Amino acid sequence: MTDKIIEKVAIQTDESRNQSRRAFLKGGAAVASGVLFTQAASASDIKFNPKKAVAPYANKKEITDVLADQKSRKALGFGVRKYPYGLPSPFEREVQRRTLEWLTPDSMASITMSPLQSLHGIITPNGLHFERFHGGVPTIDPDKHRLVIHGLVERPLIFTMDDLKRFPSVSRIHFVECPANGALEWKGVQLNSVQWTHGMMSCVEYTGVRLSDLLKEAGIKPEGKWIIPEGADASGMSRSIPLELAMDDCFVAYAQNGEALRREQGYPIRLVVPGCEANMWVKYLRRIMVHDVPMQHREETSKYTELMPDGTAQRFSWYMEANSVITYPSPDFHMQGPGKYYVRGIAWSGRGKVDHVDVSTDGGKNWQEAHFTSAVLDKAWTRFEFEWDWDGKEAFLMSRVTDETGYVQPPMPQMRNLEGTNNVYHRTAMVTWRIHDWNNGKDGGRIQNVQY
């Protein structure tokens, strides 16, 4: 009995496979006819041969093995509210934020990276959002949290969470990127995963109150030229932001992907500074001081300044340059043999929308334009895809973004020539994935992070 069923399933599977090809060739006529399996099969001039049909599986017994096991379908699943707050399938447990313990001496002043290789589309799930703390994560009672705006303002104000939620709201999708994203790669390559090379960023939908609304509510005095947001965490995180930037498109967010911010991302409120270095997006925001000069605080002098090869350093590097990376195929994957691949990745720019993404398979000599498979939003990830016929030969995959300001992402040698290798931050040049020669699969379809 069971054997029969298996056989039938096998036949159907293969039949439908053949069928869909035919349906495709016939321009959908078979689909229109309704009953796919039976009708189409009988209409075929090629008689179905079960022996031939299983041939593609000949050396891959494991693919059809599962057909012997019907139990998982019959078993009764769990009921509602087993997980009042849902969790991913246990089979996704490898999809995690990860850290490199040798990066910092302490987990309270450290970073984790998002698993970009396992993400789809342009939204990062809240539980996989990258983390960066300077003084650990406080657990703040929103009823006791306040936001104060003071300094060079007409009327200093104190807001409760309820006050903030009364204001008109905005919801926008933006990427948030630590300026040290890519930092591991200044001196050459170190690690074989896009999680390590580009994971210090995420992209989520934020909801909150326009900062310009809040600042106007307090009324900026004419001498007020800078704002200094400050966090309620142990590090009292603070940065100086010029007023034009604050009045452009910043907002104070209380929600992330439709729910309250996670503690790791600043619960109950954080500043959103679209397109700019993530350390300016002060979390646990509790105070905004309006001032006439920048503060020159530690996070804009000792850190987050960029050492050049001659010993000088750039400071106040607010905007994140346009950047892009191929997430599939990337070093976490293996090539499955010559043939067609849909090369995918993400592109983003701190200065606006992404205009074009081009893909090269020959180390930058020739480029072809990829198309976008997601919405193209301001200062947000944009998903691109590129159809590639791989001939099985060694290839050097790169992506290159052009943003709406006309900026074209540079190759690494160019950036290195200008900025040296001691910079730490803003390493936004292209990366290269070396696809090893297929060589009959002897190398396992290896994909390697290399650097020019």
Added chain:
Amino acid sequence: MFNTKKIILVAGITAVFAGLSACNEKLTSNVTPIMDGEYASNYVEIIKANDGKYLDSKVIEAILGKGATHGRDGLQGKLDPKNPYSFEVDDSIDGGNHGNSQCKVPMAFTRVQDSAAKNYKNDATFVAKGFGTPIAEAALEKWNITVDGDGKGLPDSSVGMTVEEGGAVYVQFCAMCHGEFGEGAKGYLALAVDEDLIASDPKDPAPMKSVGNYWPYSATLFDYIRRTMPFWTPNADYIGDKGYLGITGYIMQANYIPIGFDEDGESMELEDDTFYNAEVLMKQNKFMKNQGNFFCDHRPIIHNERCMKDCPDTMVGDGSGDIHNFVEARKLPDGTPQYNVPQRLNEAPPGVGHTGM
């Protein structure tokens, strides 16, 4: 300040831009540049006529003149504070040899400027909603721990202690992580290193940066340690402003920051019995060694063409057209790649790695 900057740019530039061939994307603008000395004074118009493409090499060429985009002169010109693309503005406020340097969003970033104007300067229709509660500045005393680059916000000069007393507080609360003399401990940051900021080889580890050789302002040090340290119990009442000033003095002494120069031009150092207060701290603000070496971000300094076919060698592979000249991760002595070295040497727990390593 600009001099040092020029050197690095010039060094990189010739190699990078040589051999860039023109691609066929055209300027859509029909706005004629009005060259006014160094650059077109109608640059905002030119940018807007080109869909806000202020970083497009063609747009920049129209504004800065031919040759300005890709040549040495162009990049040197870009360091001029009057230049529309430069982030640099006048160093304004007194506070050191270069003042509390202000950077700003360039006027050439027309979208940011327009949006800020719309939301703020030109928003005549704004009516306050009256949400939130007015509060007196005085009520914020506890929260307002900000000290700016000019020293505004420092305790008054009666508060402080001697450098030697400060050293004792430091040893008690800081030395276990940062070392008795600021040399660093257990992987925590050093607070006093005298490393050169120029690595001799690009592959060398990046130079260590700390208070003496890197920090541009002394006021920052007091603000930061009072705000954030000791790491586990920051902004501690049991240290207090007095203690934090003393610690600051001790760290400044460990970094050999002078408090002035005598008649013979010899630098005067902090003595153990110097009473360290806000006044001494701000005196030292003028003598931070590295203060003149910071410049405002003026990215991007790269203005590439979007080349699609047979791109010039400078843009291909290793920068000379060779696509097989790449670096891989370094190898351990046994030949395996150096990924996860601590894990491989069993110095760290496994689990950080991932497939393929």
